[in-house]
Amino acid sequence: MTVAELLAAVERLAPPALAAEWDNLGLIVGRRARPVRRALVALELRRSVLDEARDGRFEAVVVHHPPIFPSLAALTDGGAGETVLAAAEAGVAVIAAHTNLDAAPGGLNDEMAGLLGLSATRPLQPSEADPGCGLGRVGRVAPSTVEALARTASAAFDGAPATCAGPSERAVQTVACCTGSGAGLIEAAREAGADAYVTCDLRYHDADRAGGLALVGLPHGVVEGIAMRRWSRRLAAELDGRGVETRFAAGTTDPWRSL
Numbered sequence: 001m002t003v004a005e006l007l008a009a010v011e012r013l014a015p016p017a018l019a020a021e022w023d024n025l026g027l028i029v030g031r032r033a034r035p036v037r038r039a040l041v042a043l044e045l046r047r048s049v050l051d052e053a054r055d056g057r058f059e060a061v062v063v064h065h066p067p068i069f070p071s072l073a074a075l076t077d078g079g080a081g082e083t084v085l086a087a088a089e090a091g092v093a094v095i096a097a098h099t100n101l102d103a104a105p106g107g108l109n110d111e112m113a114g115l116l117g118l119s120a121t122r123p124l125q126p127s128e129a130d131p132g133c134g135l136g137r138v139g140r141v142a143p144s145t146v147e148a149l150a151r152t153a154s155a156a157f158d159g160a161p162a163t164c165a166g167p168s169e170r171a172v173q174t175v176a177c178c179t180g181s182g183a184g185l186i187e188a189a190r191e192a193g194a195d196a197y198v199t200c201d202l203r204y205h206d207a208d209r210a211g212g213l214a215l216v217g218l219p220h221g222v223v224e225g226i227a228m229r230r231w232s233r234r235l236a237a238e239l240d241g242r243g244v245e246t247r248f249a250a251g252t253t254d255p256w257r258s259l
Contacts, residue, residue: 001244003093004032006039006060009238010097013231014107017129019100024066029084030093036060039239041232042249043225045094047083049249053092056247061087062235064108064228066096103133106234108179111227113137115156116177116198124176125188136178136185136199138192144172146196146214153198153216160222161258165207166214172196179224186210200224221254 007027019025040058042049044065053061067084075081075088087094101107103123113121124136144152147168154162175196176189182199183206189197190213197213200220207215229248236246 001036001242003030003034006036014097014101014104018103018127023099024069025096025098028094029087038245043228043253046253048251060093062095108227109137111230112177112179138176141175146170150216163217
């Protein structure tokens, strides 16, 4: 398999047409004709990920967060693009699937919804390219409360710390969720009739502007890291029989840690 064929496999699972127009995705580093026998999957391209790729002789890395976003003015040692430069020098191709992977069927939002126990899901913000896909998900859960939902969310993501806003005992049955920084979809969650919205990177005043919608906050890196690990199995299945070994990166790439 070549880098171009690996890219095509990723894009079958996460069609580029589903991406936001401001996004940067696809082949970020590398030559399309280069052979690939091993592909490493990670949330993002940190130096630890690149070291693992080089040490393990992986010719390509598939990431969620684009390593060039929105742009880089230069690729130099000691600069913001140093890891990108090192990947190019090492001959390691880098492929990014970002908002297209968030929006795709079986993508990160479906993985999150599944972990939260949502059923009968639909996109929270349907894609113009395909209304059956889109950012976020909204669905049903067994009757619960805001506090119980927050505890469920924490347990679903390996005990990650969860915060919640809204009366603890408020009844919850319709739940919206979104991986990554989902505060921009609070209004969409409310309009979708959600009782609660589970997402990441919520700020203090988001609780005030939620207008009665209960909020549950989770750490960005934990949610997407776990969802990306689960999605990597789909990529492995897509590549089955093509002579390419896939593995999820061993180390964490999350810059945040709990004390």
